[in-house]
Amino acid sequence: MIIDMNKYCTLDNASVGMKQAIADAVSGDIISFEKNEYHFYKDYSEHRPYHMTNTDSFRNPEKYFAVLAENKQNITIDGNGSTFVIHGDICAFSLVKCKNITLKNFTIRYNSPTNFEMTVKEKKGLSVKYSIPENTSFYVKNNSIYFFEQSPFTKKNYYEFKNKPKSYCNVLHNGDDVYRTQISPFRTAVKIKRRSQTEVNISYIIPPQLKVGDTITMSNNWNRSSCGLFFWECSDIVSENITVNYMHGFGWLSQMCENLTFNKINFKPADGYKVSSFADCIHVCGCKGYVNINECFFTHPHDDGINIHGAFLRLKELVDDNTAVFEFVHKQQGGYSAFFEGDKVKLYSRKNLQELDGVYTVKSSVDDINNKIVKIIFEEKLPKMENRLFVCENVTYNPRVKISNCTFRAIPTRGILCTTDKESEICNNKFIALKMPDIYISCDCRDWYESGPCKNMKIHNNSFSQKNPVVLEPLCMFKPVSDVHENIEIYDNENGEN
Numbered sequence: 001m002i003i004d005m006n007k008y009c010t011l012d013n014a015s016v017g018m019k020q021a022i023a024d025a026v027s028g029d030i031i032s033f034e035k036n037e038y039h040f041y042k043d044y045s046e047h048r049p050y051h052m053t054n055t056d057s058f059r060n061p062e063k064y065f066a067v068l069a070e071n072k073q074n075i076t077i078d079g080n081g082s083t084f085v086i087h088g089d090i091c092a093f094s095l096v097k098c099k100n101i102t103l104k105n106f107t108i109r110y111n112s113p114t115n116f117e118m119t120v121k122e123k124k125g126l127s128v129k130y131s132i133p134e135n136t137s138f139y140v141k142n143n144s145i146y147f148f149e150q151s152p153f154t155k156k157n158y159y160e161f162k163n164k165p166k167s168y169c170n171v172l173h174n175g176d177d178v179y180r181t182q183i184s185p186f187r188t189a190v191k192i193k194r195r196s197q198t199e200v201n202i203s204y205i206i207p208p209q210l211k212v213g214d215t216i217t218m219s220n221n222w223n224r225s226s227c228g229l230f231f232w233e234c235s236d237i238v239s240e241n242i243t244v245n246y247m248h249g250f251g252w253l254s255q256m257c258e259n260l261t262f263n264k265i266n267f268k269p270a271d272g273y274k275v276s277s278f279a280d281c282i283h284v285c286g287c288k289g290y291v292n293i294n295e296c297f298f299t300h301p302h303d304d305g306i307n308i309h310g311a312f313l314r315l316k317e318l319v320d321d322n323t324a325v326f327e328f329v330h331k332q333q334g335g336y337s338a339f340f341e342g343d344k345v346k347l348y349s350r351k352n353l354q355e356l357d358g359v360y361t362v363k364s365s366v367d368d369i370n371n372k373i374v375k376i377i378f379e380e381k382l383p384k385m386e387n388r389l390f391v392c393e394n395v396t397y398n399p400r401v402k403i404s405n406c407t408f409r410a411i412p413t414r415g416i417l418c419t420t421d422k423e424s425e426i427c428n429n430k431f432i433a434l435k436m437p438d439i440y441i442s443c444d445c446r447d448w449y450e451s452g453p454c455k456n457m458k459i460h461n462n463s464f465s466q467k468n469p470v471v472l473e474p475l476c477m478f479k480p481v482s483d484v485h486e487n488i489e490i491y492d493n494e495n496g497e498n
Contacts, residue, residue: 001028001029001030002029002030002032003024003025003030003031003032004032004034005017005018005032005033005034005038006034008020009021011036011037011038011039013039013040013041013044014038014039014040014084015040015041015043015044015045015066016044018040018066018067019046022067022068022069022072025072025075027073027074027075029076030075030077030078031075031076031077031078032078032080033079033080033082033106034082035079035080035081036083037082037083037085038082038083038084038085039085040066040067040084040085040087040092041066041087041088041152041153042064042066042087042088042089042090042158043088043151043153043154045064045065045068045090046064046065046068047062047063047064047065048062048063048065048068048096049061049062049063050096050230050232051334051335051336051369052226052227052253052255052335053253053255053286053311053332053333053334053335053336054224054253054279054280054283054285054333055225055226055227055249055250055253055332056223056224056225057332057334057335058331058334058335058372059223059225060223060225060226061335063090063226063230064088064089064090064091064226065090065091065092065093065094065230066084066086066090066091066092066093067094068096069094069095069098069101070095070097070098071096071097071098072095072098072099072101073098073099073100073101074099074100074101075098075100075101075102076101076102076103076104077101077102077103077104077106078102078105078106079104079105079106079107080105080106081105082105082106082107083106083107083109084106084108085109085110085111086108086110086111086248087110087111087112087149087151087152087158088149088158088159089114089149089158089159089225089226089248090226090248091226091228091229091230091248092108092228092229092248093229093230094229094230094232095230095231095234095237096231096233096234097232097234098231098234098235098237099234099235099236100235100236100237101234101236102237102238102239102240103237103238103239103240103242104238104239104240104241104242105240105241105242106242106243107242107244107245108228108229108242108244108245108246108247109245109246109270110246110247111135111149112135112136112137112149113136113246113248113273113275114159114161114220114248114249114278115217115219115246115275115278115302116132116136116163116217116218116219117132117133117136117215117217117273117275118131118132118185118200118215118216118218119131119132119213119214119215120210120211120212120214120215121199121212122212123207123210123212126203126205126206126207127201127202127207128185128201128202128204128208128210129195129200129201130185130199130201130202131199132198132199132200133198133272133273134197134272137149138194138200139194140192140200143189143190143191143192144162144163144186144192145162145163145186145192145200146160146161146162146163147160147161148160148161161220163185163186163218164184164186164218169218169219169221169302170182170183170184170216170217170218171216171217171275171302171412172215172216172217173214173216173274173275173300173410174211174213174214174215175410176409176410176432176433177410177433178300178410178411178412178433178435179412180412180413180435181216183208183209183210183216184208184218185202185208185210185216186202187208188204188205188207189202189203189204190203190204191203215274217274217275219279219302221279221302224249224250224278224279224332225248225249226248226249226250227247227248227250227252228244228246228247228249228250228251228252228253228277228278229244229251229252229253230252230253230254230255231253231254231255231257231260232255232256232257232336233255233257234254235257235259235289236258236259237254237257237259237260238261239260239261239262239263239265240262240263240264240265241263241264242264242265242266243265243266243267243268244265244266244267244268244277244281245268245269245270245276246269246270246273246275246276246277246278247277247281248278249278249279250278250279250280250283251277251278251279251280251281251282251283251301251303252280252281252282252283253284253285254283254284254285254287254291255285255286255287256285256286256287256336256337256338256397257284257287257288258287258288258289259289260284260287260289260290260291260292260399261292262282262291262292262294262296263292263295264294264295264296265282265293265296265297266296266297267281267296267297267299267300267301267305268297268299269299269300274300275300275301275302276298276299276300276301277301277302277303278302279302279303279304280301280306280307281298281301281304281306282296282305283306283307283308284306284307284309284399285309285310285311286310286311286338286394286397287308287397287399288396288397288398288399289399289400290399290400290401290402291308291399291400291401291402292402293306293402293406294402294403294404294405294406295404295405295406296406296407297406297409298406298407298408298409298411299407299408299409299411300409300410300411301411301412302412303412303413304411304413304414304415304416304417305408305411305414305415306403306415306416306417306418307414307416307417307418307450308401308417308420309417309418309420309442309452310393310394310419310420310450310451310452311328311333311338311393311394311450311451312329312348312391312392312444312445312449312450312451313326313327313328313329313338313374313391313392313393313449314326314327314329314391314445314449315385315388315389315390315391315392316373316388318382318385318388321381321382322363322377322379322380322381323375323377323378323382324376324382324385324392325374325376326373326374326376326392327371327372327373327374328372328373328449330447330448330449333372334369334372335369335372336369337374338374338397339362339365339374339376339394340362340396341362341363341364341365342361342362343361343394343396344359344361344362344394344395344396345359345360345361345362345378345392345394345395346359346360346392346395346452347382347383347385347390347391347392348390348391348392348393348445348452348453349389349390349476350389350390350391350445350446350476350477351389351476351477351478352476352477352478352479352481352482353443353445353453353474353476353480353484354481354482354484355453356383356385357383358380358383359395360378360379360380360382361378361379361380362376362377362378362379362394363377363378363379364377365377389477391445391451393451393452395421395452398420398421398422398452399422400422400423400424401420401422401424401425401426402425402426402427403416403418403425403427403429404426404427404428404429405428405429406429406430407430408429408430408432408434408438409431409432409433410432410433410434411433411435412435412436413435414434414437414438414439414440415431415437415438415439416438416439416440417439417440417441417442417450418439418441418457419441419442419443419450419451419453419454420452420454420455421452421453421454421455421456422455422456423456423457424454424456424457424458425457425458425459425460426439426458426459426460426462427458427459427460427461428461428462429463430462430463431462431463431464431465431466431469432465433465434466437468437470437471438462438464438465438466438469438470439469439470439471440470440471440473441454441457441471441472441473441485441488442473442474442475443474443475443484443485444474444475444476445475445476445477446475447475453474453484453485453486454472454486454488455485455486455487455488456486456487457485457487457488457489458489458491459488459489459490459493460489460490460491461492461493462493462494463493463494463496464493464494464495464496465496466495466496466497467495467496467497468495469493469495469496470490472485472488
């Protein structure tokens with residue numbers, strides 16, 4: 001049956017109608033939009049205490065969703081070319097514990113993106129005039145700029161961000177020349193004056209080293225409150241023909257899912273803006289089955305194009321011969337179940353990332369979400385791990401990966417990060433104007449704890465932006481004493497000159 005969204009919602013506030021349409025949808029239904037622009041507001045959005053990896057989820061446990069589907073099967077959501085405009089610092093789209101869902105034919109655009117952009121319009125002596133995108137609300141107070149977005153219903157702010165003189169995560173944009181920088185529009189500022197709804201003038205002791213036309217983009221990166229789109233414990237999800245103008249908080253995150261297809265997804269900023277995502281574009285953590293990404297376009301995110309990885313948990317306690325307690329380490333990890341009965345687990349030394357003998361089967365597990373730990377009982381007897389310097393990886397949740405026919409353009413960090421021990425292929429892609437490695441293969445039990453060893457990967461027929469485009473860099477306590485990654489074939493690629 002086709003569910004006609006014209007009968008459920010209005011264009012100027014589609015939030016409540018969308019909630020009801022999803023509640024009414026049953027297996028086989030198509031939720032269909034007439035091509036138009038639909039607005040979704042934080043005031044009317046669903047909210048849940050869900051945790052999202054790679055965000056500051058424990059500081060922000062309550063998440064808000066413009067569109068949320070839970071426990072649905074065999075449903076299609078077809079935008080038919082519509083644009084979904086998101087108002088507020090919320091997740092635009094989320095699927096939780098869903099199966100066989102197709103999302104297609106729509107654009108995600110935020111009314112007021114939470115990366116804040118300032119473009120140099122004019123320089124005179126110690127003074128610089130900046131323009132700010134039209135839909136970005138701001139005010140000047142006590143010689144500071146406050147960026148915000150206000151609810152049209154309550155007149156209260158959805159969020160407010162005060163400028164900082166320093167930021168470790170600013171990005172400079174000038175055409176395809178995009179890179180991270182320590183330059184700030186506010187360092188050594190002595191006077192900030194608002195000139196109009198879209199312009200400010202800043203006087204300095206020492207003006208920043210910016211040219212006319214340069215845009216500095218800033219984010220509240222120390223507090224990633226959410227992600228932009230979210231799939232959690234879902235299977236057989238197809239996303240196709242979707243344009244993403246912006247995503248708040250992190251990126252498009254898939255967590256503990258199975259069988260994901262991204263086809264013809266285009267990440268590109270809306271007119272008048274420079275940034276397509278608060279951080280990464282597509283981020284996949286702890287997924288199994290396959291991840292296929294084909295004919296997608298990635299440009300101007302604030303961080304990586306694609307990042308696919310698992311999670312290393314650090315050994316905390318050996319309880320008995322078959323039982324151990326492990327912990328999520330990084331402050332942006334944890335908050336979800338990472339092990340299920342029957343899953344296969346491998347153990348690695350934190351000193352050198354060498355794999356211990358054996359594969360261990362999860363008999364049962366008990367999560368302590370708030371303390372970011374899990375107690376696992378294994379079918380097999382565990383090896384001796386006397387110094388506790390070990391991590392584990394759920395290798396059941398390592399996917400087969402294929403990334404093909406995609407374009408990565410003007411990205412300040414990496415194009416692709418990918419670590420999986422299953423067969424993977426990166427082919428027929430174009431990398432243009434990247435500032436860090438086009439492809440980065442890590443395996444990290446030191447900093448981000450993003451696992452694991454990469455095996456059986458083919459990288460071929462790509463057009464790279466750099467002379468040395470592929471970097472293998474395992475991270476552990478000491479330099480690895482032997483190779484961590486295995487059977488990586490790199491052939492028939494065209495390297496650039498950067």
